[in-house]
Amino acid sequence: MPISPSLRDDLARRLQESRAAALATVRARTGFDPEGMDPPAISPRAHLVQDDDAPTAETIAHDEERFAEHETNLLHEIDAAIGRLASGGYGMCASCGCKIPEQRLLATPTVRTCVPCQEAIEKEERTARGPTM
Incomplete structure (x- = not known):
């Protein structure tokens, strides 16, 4: 076993x-409320209030969607x-x-x-991107 039993239990x-927290965040951003009255945070309708314009609401909803995607990816990493x-x-x-x-860990x-492999991956990703501004 590569790690000690006490470390295994702690991790x-x-x-x-972390999984429970990420799952709660994803559900909060993408799900409806129990009564079905409020749209999810990723919906532009969730961000429209009196005197708001639709483009602003759509921008906020897009940001919420990106945040939900990030949390979903984190959830997959945790599950793995x-x-x-x-x-x-x-x-x-x-x-x-x-x-x-x-x-x-x-x-x-x-x-x-490990750190050396991660550094090699990051170096390869940087060189593969081409010129940056």
Whole structure:
């Protein structure tokens, strides 16, 4: 096992707490209220009040949609980490197979790579983008 049982328990608890928080946020942004009276936050109608214009409401709704997408992606990362934890693959770098240091796991429980591999990925992504302004 790449991580200690006590660290495993701590990370499992933290991941479950993070999952619950992310799920609540996604539901708040995308779901209707129990009575079905209010539109979800990603709906432009949710941001129209007297004297508001439709373009402003649509801009706010678009931002809410982006936030919901970010939270959904985070939820997927958390679920993947929980799966790796359950299967015994947690704490191993997805790129090189080396053990990820415990401090890195504690700092970012959803991390999939060790620092050297993450740096290589980021360097490759920067060079692949082309010129920037």
